Amino acid sequence: xxxxxxxxxxxxxxxxxxxxxxxxxxxxxxxxxxxxxxxxxxxxxxxxxxxxxxxxxxxxxxxxxxxxxxxxxxxxxxxxxxxxxxxxxxxxxxxxxxxxxxxxxxxxxxxxxxxxxxxxxxxxxxxxxxxxxxxxxxxxxxxxxxxxxxxxxxxxxxxxxxxxxxxxxxxxxxxxxxxxxxxxxxxxxxxxxxxxxxxxxxxxxxxxxxxxxxxxxxxxxxxxxxxxxxxxxxxxxxxxxxxxxxxxxxxxxxxxxxxxxxxxxxxxxxxxxxxxxxxxxxxxxxxxxxxxxxxxxxxxxxxxxxxxxxxxxxxxx
Amino acid sequence: xxxxxxxxxxxxxxxxxxxxxxxxxxxxxxxxxxxxxxxxxxxxxxxxxxxxxxxxxxxxxxxxxxxxxxxxxxxxxxxxxxxxxxxxxxxxxxxxxxxxxxxxxxxxxxxxxxxxxxxxxxxxxxxxxxxxxxxxxxxxxxxxxxxxxxxxxxxxxxxxxxxxxxxxxxxxxxxxxxxxxxxxxxxxxxxxxxxxxxxxxxxxxxxxxxxxxxxxxxxxxxxxxxxxxxxxxxxxxxxxxxxxxxxxxxxxxxxxxxxxxxxxxxxxxxxxxxxxxxxxxxxxxxxxxxxxxxxxxxxxxxxxxxxxxxxxxxxxxxxxxxxxxxxxxxxxxxxxxxxxxxxxxxxxxxxxxxxxxxxxxxxxxxxxxxxxxxxxxxxxxxxxxxxxxxxxxxxxxxxxxxxxxxxxxxxxxxxxxxxxxxxxxxxxxxxxxxxxxxxxxxxxxxxxxxxxxxxxxxxxxxxxxxxxxxxxxxxxxxxxxxxxxxxxxxxxxxxxxxxxxxxxxxxxxxxxxxxxxxxxxxxxxxxxxxxxxxxxx
Numbered sequence: 001x002x003x004x005x006x007x008x009x010x011x012x013x014x015x016x017x018x019x020x021x022x023x024x025x026x027x028x029x030x031x032x033x034x035x036x037x038x039x040x041x042x043x044x045x046x047x048x049x050x051x052x053x054x055x056x057x058x059x060x061x062x063x064x065x066x067x068x069x070x071x072x073x074x075x076x077x078x079x080x081x082x083x084x085x086x087x088x089x090x091x092x093x094x095x096x097x098x099x100x101x102x103x104x105x106x107x108x109x110x111x112x113x114x115x116x117x118x119x120x121x122x123x124x125x126x127x128x129x130x131x132x133x134x135x136x137x138x139x140x141x142x143x144x145x146x147x148x149x150x151x152x153x154x155x156x157x158x159x160x161x162x163x164x165x166x167x168x169x170x171x172x173x174x175x176x177x178x179x180x181x182x183x184x185x186x187x188x189x190x191x192x193x194x195x196x197x198x199x200x201x202x203x204x205x206x207x208x209x210x211x212x213x214x215x216x217x218x219x220x221x222x223x224x225x226x227x228x229x230x231x232x233x234x235x236x237x238x239x240x241x242x243x244x245x246x247x248x249x250x251x252x253x254x255x256x257x258x259x260x261x262x263x264x265x266x267x268x269x270x271x272x273x274x275x276x277x278x279x280x281x282x283x284x285x286x287x288x289x290x291x292x293x294x295x296x297x298x299x300x301x302x303x304x305x306x307x308x309x310x311x312x313x314x315x316x317x
Numbered sequence: 318x319x320x321x322x323x324x325x326x327x328x329x330x331x332x333x334x335x336x337x338x339x340x341x342x343x344x345x346x347x348x349x350x351x352x353x354x355x356x357x358x359x360x361x362x363x364x365x366x367x368x369x370x371x372x373x374x375x376x377x378x379x380x381x382x383x384x385x386x387x388x389x390x391x392x393x394x395x396x397x398x399x400x401x402x403x404x405x406x407x408x409x410x411x412x413x414x415x416x417x418x419x420x421x422x423x424x425x426x427x428x429x430x431x432x433x434x435x436x437x438x439x440x441x442x443x444x445x446x447x448x449x450x451x452x453x454x455x456x457x458x459x460x461x462x463x464x465x466x467x468x469x470x471x472x473x474x475x476x477x478x479x480x481x482x483x484x485x486x487x488x489x490x491x492x493x494x495x496x497x498x499x500x501x502x503x504x505x506x507x508x509x510x511x512x513x514x515x516x517x518x519x520x521x522x523x524x525x526x527x528x529x530x531x532x533x534x535x536x537x538x539x540x541x542x543x544x545x546x547x548x549x550x551x552x553x554x555x556x557x558x559x560x561x562x563x564x565x566x567x568x569x570x571x572x573x574x575x576x577x578x579x580x581x582x583x584x585x586x587x588x589x590x591x592x593x594x595x596x597x598x599x600x601x602x603x604x605x606x607x608x609x610x611x612x613x614x615x616x617x618x619x620x621x622x623x624x625x626x627x628x629x630x631x632x633x634x635x636x637x638x639x640x641x642x643x644x645x646x647x648x649x650x651x652x653x654x655x656x657x658x659x660x661x662x663x664x665x666x667x668x669x670x671x672x673x674x675x676x677x678x679x680x681x682x683x684x685x686x687x688x689x690x691x692x693x694x695x696x697x698x699x700x701x702x703x704x705x706x707x708x709x710x711x712x713x714x715x716x717x718x719x720x721x722x723x724x725x726x727x728x729x730x731x732x733x734x735x736x737x738x739x740x741x742x743x744x745x746x747x748x749x750x751x752x753x754x755x756x757x758x759x760x761x762x763x764x765x766x767x768x769x770x771x772x773x774x775x776x777x778x779x780x781x782x783x784x785x786x787x788x789x790x791x792x793x794x795x796x797x798x799x800x801x802x803x804x805x806x807x808x809x810x811x812x813x814x815x816x817x818x819x820x821x822x823x824x825x826x827x828x829x830x831x832x833x834x835x836x837x838x839x840x841x842x843x844x845x846x847x848x849x850x851x852x853x854x
Contacts, residue, residue, distance in 0.1 A: 222449075
């Protein structure tokens with residue numbers, strides 16, 4: 001999704017869902033302000049509280065249904081990869097392939113449009129839950145399953161807001177960072193530079209050779225969750241090697257070594273830039289995807305907490 | 318000069334050796350990674366200059382390892398050794414084998430890379446590290462379902478368990494962390510806190526609302542709203558206790574202080590209850606009728622609207638002037654002029670709602686006031702009581718006085734014979750002249766009339782001081798102690814006990830607003846004064 005698609009998502013059909021959810025929130029706030037429940041204190045057990053709770057629950061089911069629909073239309077990432085692999089390896093008749101492509105494209109366009117509408121509704125309705133559910137609670141909170149469901153809902157919505165933000169901004173940053181390259185390309189180039197630097201360094205003193213080997217062995221691109229998200233490596237050996245090479249260049253300035261040192265330094269500099277780009281790519285993509293690892297599981301957890309909340313209310317009515 | 322045939326051995330894909338020969342010569346043959354070395358071993362595990370092959374003084378060839386460089390000769394670490402055919406020398410990942418001598422060469426060495434670098438050793442770590450979150454093996458489904466399972470177990474299954482067994486419920490209720498505590502939406506009110514986590518005390522049946530029987534099981538004394546059974550049943554049959562008494566809202570909130578429920582009926586009470594004499598009430602400030610004052614009318618209690626001035630007369634049977642007693646200059650007393658305050662006579666009870674009943678002894682005779690003096694023929698005090706009791710006291714008093722001294726008997730009428738008869742005679746005379754006089758002594762406060770009884774020929778009008786002017790309402794005097802009594806009760810100029818100085822609703826409205834807060838006023842709902850469970854007739 002690029003910036004334009006993001007904008008379309010929010011402005012879908014002239015802000016249809018923004019208007020609808022704004023109206024819903026306005027009605028809820030007005031009702032909350034005007035309708036004075038028995039006892040003068042609003043909470044989930046008044047008729048307005050029940051109504052807001054029912055509406056919010058239905059909205060939550062709708063929002064979760066979006067996730068199911070999305071998976072049904074686009075499939076899970078694993079399935080997508082599998083499909084691509086199968087398609088590549090299978091020799092299909094050109095005509096049949098063309099026909100299939102046409103059909104798939106048509107379905108994808110339809111599904112894409114439908115998904116975009118769903119997503120637009122998903123974003124605005126999800127945001128409206130903050131207001132609706134807060135009014136449902138009557139702003140009574142405690143250490144109980146009811147507040148747990150509320151907090152989980154806020155976490156799901158917060159992660160959704162983060163996701164919306166990254167989907168609106170990160171695709172552009174990824175394009176700017178990678179230009180025409182791919183991550184595989186960058187890794188290959190880095191490997192080539194490592195090979196080149198390693199070969200060059202073999203003829204140089206151990207100090208230089210060790211530095212280059214360390215930069216080759218210990219420079220890490222990607223890695224654990226936090227390493228991917230940070231897009232950096234503490235005390236990056238390549239960065240240190242570049243700095244050290246400046247000093248070592250002066251130290252081993254003899255025979256034909258200055259040229260080799262220069263080449264080595266140049267290779268390391270190029271590698272450092274490539275490593276930075278590769279890490280940035282991994283970081284941006286990790287940040288682009290990481291929120292879903294909270295949004296979806298917390299959504300499922302919210303469903304469980306919601307079930308416990310509703311059952312508890314009627315179990316001890 | 319050393320002439321050396323160097324055989325470079327590599328392996329083809331089938332693992333068979335492929336040899337490539339080269340001849341090197343020199344006085345010393347250096348072996349190492351460095352470009353200057355004649356045996357050039359391209360691997361970082363080999364030192365720049367690792368070892369040298371030299372000729373000794375006796376002409377034999379030997380290999381000499383450089384400082385800090387390790388040689389492994391025939392499996393043993395060594396620094397230097399003579400080169401003999403068949404000798405196996407390991408330098409870093411390379412194996413050098415001394416081949417049997419052949420013509421034309423002093424030394425034949427075969428060199429083979431026996432420990433090539435694998436990908437990891439080559440430092441291609443960056444390519445093997447996960448570069449996507451998916452590659453980390455994280456699963457949204459697994460995480461989500463695990464969380465959901467934990468939540469369902471902790472917050473759905475466990476809280477249900479206590480309802481399965483009473484004994485188990487009792488046991489878990491005593492634990493520091495209870496199984497069903499997470500279901501409680503808030504702290505219990507007041508005395509209900511005693512139940513703690515034993516939810517089944519009130520929630521006796523799953524998926525069924527708390528019944529009224531549960532409440533009335535403990536609150537047996539709680540009255541109904543309407544005294545008429547039929548009307549009560551008809552009006553409140555479908556109303557549950559918990560509709561008004563909502564628990565789990567903290568210690569303060571169990572009683573409904575909101576007036577909207579009351580108004581839902583009393584706002585149109587005349588329409589809703591045919592034949593009702595009650596006025597419609599919507600709000601204390603704007604839609605409340607004038608107060609009713611409850612008075613005793615001879616035999617029964619009557620309720621008189623406060624604006625019905627003609628009927629608003631108290632018939633207490635007493636003659637009393639608040640004006641005299643509350644005079645700024647004081648009221649005459651045995652201690653001289655004494656300035657009295659309302660509280661001198663009206664003592665607030667501990668409940669803070671009502672005043673203690675006034676008595677002659679504690680109220681009227683405080684500071685020696687209103688003493689019932691006897692002066693003739695002997696000085697003494699008469700008691701405060703019924704007419705008969707006073708007369709009997711006088712008879713006993715004079716009888717005793719006549720017996721005290723024969724001289725006292727001179728006061729007897731010559732026509733009256735005997736001490737008893739004389740005492741009775743003196744009692745009658747003095748009662749008539751000192752006590753039962755109009756506007757004096759007894760007559761100062763009581764209405765006295767004649768009686769047919771020969772023994773007690775006077776009749777005191779019965780005293781009925783009204784103690785509760787508005788029995789259907791609760792007024793907390795204690796909460797109004799910051800005010801002066803006369804701010805509400807206009808008694809400073811009241812000359813007669815017939816005056817009723819109960820404040821009107823207008824007076825209350827000076828400080829009290831209705832259901833909704835108003836600037837500078839106190840919001841006052843129905844339950845500020847009325848009690849729902851009082852059983853209105």
